[in-house]
Amino acid sequence: MELKNAAAALSALGHTGRLSIFRLLVQAGREGVAAGEIARRLDVPPNTLSSNLNILTNVGLIDSRREGRSIIYTARYENMTALLEYLMEDCCNGAPEICAPLADVALRSRCGEEGRA
Amino acid sequence: MELKNAAAALSALGHTGRLSIFRLLVQAGREGVAAGEIARRLDVPPNTLSSNLNILTNVGLIDSRREGRSIIYTARYENMTALLEYLMEDCCNGAPEICAPLADVALRSRCGEEGRA
DNA sequence: TCTATATTTCCAGATTACGTGAATTATAGA
DNA sequence: TCTATAATTCACGTAATCTGGAAATATAGA
Numbered sequence: 449m450e451l452k453n454a455a456a457a458l459s460a461l462g463h464t465g466r467l468s469i470f471r472l473l474v475q476a477g478r479e480g481v482a483a484g485e486i487a488r489r490l491d492v493p494p495n496t497l498s499s500n501l502n503i504l505t506n507v508g509l510i511d512s513r514r515e516g517r518s519i520i521y522t523a524r525y526e527n528m529t530a531l532l533e534y535l536m537e538d539c540c541n542g543a544p545e546i547c548a549p550l551a552d553v554a555l556r557s558r559c560g561e562e563g564r565a
Numbered sequence: 566m567e568l569k570n571a572a573a574a575l576s577a578l579g580h581t582g583r584l585s586i587f588r589l590l591v592q593a594g595r596e597g598v599a600a601g602e603i604a605r606r607l608d609v610p611p612n613t614l615s616s617n618l619n620i621l622t623n624v625g626l627i628d629s630r631r632e633g634r635s636i637i638y639t640a641r642y643e644n645m646t647a648l649l650e651y652l653m654e655d656c657c658n659g660a661p662e663i664c665a666p667l668a669d670v671a672l673r674s675r676c677g678e679e680g681r682a
Numbered sequence: 683t684c685t686a687t688a689t690t691t692c693c694a695g696a697t698t699a700c701g702t703g704a705a706t707t708a709t710a711g712a
Numbered sequence: 713t714c715t716a717t718a719a720t721t722c723a724c725g726t727a728a729t730c731t732g733g734a735a736a737t738a739t740a741g742a
Contacts, residue, residue: 451581459579461652463700464572471651477658483719496701498720517709517718525657529666532649534588535578540642541594549646580730601688613731615690634688634739 449534457507457531465492466500473510473523480522482515566651574624574648582609583617590627590640597639599632 461467468490473481481489487497501521504510508527512519540546578584585607590598598606604614618638621627625644629636657663 451584455579455581455584457579458575458584462572462574462576462579464568465700467568467572467575471654474652475655475658477660477663479658484717487719493702494719495703495721499701502720514708519719525663525666528652532652535591535645535649537588538592540640541592541596543594546594546642549642582730599688600690604689610732611689612691612733616731619690631739636689 449530453507454531454534457509457527460503460507460509463500465490465496466504469497469500469521470504470509470523473521474525474528476523478522480513480520482518482520484518486521566647570624571648571651574626574644577620577624577626580617582607582613583621586614586617586638587621587626587640590638591642591645593640595639597630597637599635599637601635603638 461470469486472486472489483494483497483501486492486501487494490497492500501510501512505512509524509531510521511524512521514520536547578587586603589603589606600611600614600618603609603618604611607614609617618627618629622629626641626648627638628641629638631637653664
């Protein structure tokens with residue numbers, strides 16, 4: 449991942465509306481959620497939602513497919529992973545005790561294995 | 566972590582200049598780096614740097630201490646961890662194979678244990 | 683105290699982002 | 713084809729952000 453792409457993705461997430469959308473999709477898994485359903489759950493007007501979905505799509509954080517009249521959005525986990533990797537790259541100058549908690553967070557996120565902290 | 570705080574932190578990172586600063590500090594470890602040294606390494610004017618350091622400080626991503634004439638900046642790893650945790654929270658609806666790569670990234674970041682991917 | 687160094691604060695013009703009303707496109711079903 | 717539903721695109725006023733010059737503050741050393 450390059451600086452510009454990472455910054456663009458982070459900037460897209462740096463907005464309460466878009467962050468809510470993204471987390472919703474991250475939690476939804478591969479199935480995804482239809483635009484209308486997102487609008488209903490988050491209570492946002494459809495045009496505002498659409499513009500934010502577009503921004504998240506452009507930076508590669510989400511994807512979409514049409515199903516009948518609905519458009520289903522999904523998180524792009526690979527790109528999310530690349531982004532987090534970029535943030536942690538060469539972390540903490542050789543002091544493992546600093547990064548260990550980061551690793552623990554990720555391990556705990558292995559879904560369904562135990563409650564979160 | 567709450568939505569607003571997370572969005573503020575991500576927004577602060579969604580800027581190539583600030584993202585570069587933050588990564589520099591993440592990689593520097595607990596020692597930190599003086600403002601002037603950051604300015605030199607990233608080639609940015611001191612007032613612009615100062616304003617961006619201030620923004621990163623306000624969202625809790627970095628910290629500073631004075632040492633003589635210099636002000637030393639450091640990454641706040643605990644808050645970085647909390648931010649990543651927020652992004653991964655309840656990830657992927659019970660499909661561990663989706664989140665596993667995220668965990669791997671974090672494990673690989675255990676500094677100095679092996680090369681990064 | 684005087685000077686040099688390190689960094690921050692103040693300020694203003696330029697740019698970019700935000701949200702939304704209105705119009706538009708796409709699909710499904712009668 | 714006509715109507716209803718689902719979602720997007722366009723246009724635009726408002727608000728926030730970005731950048732860097734100039735001035736101010738803090739510290740160290742002579």
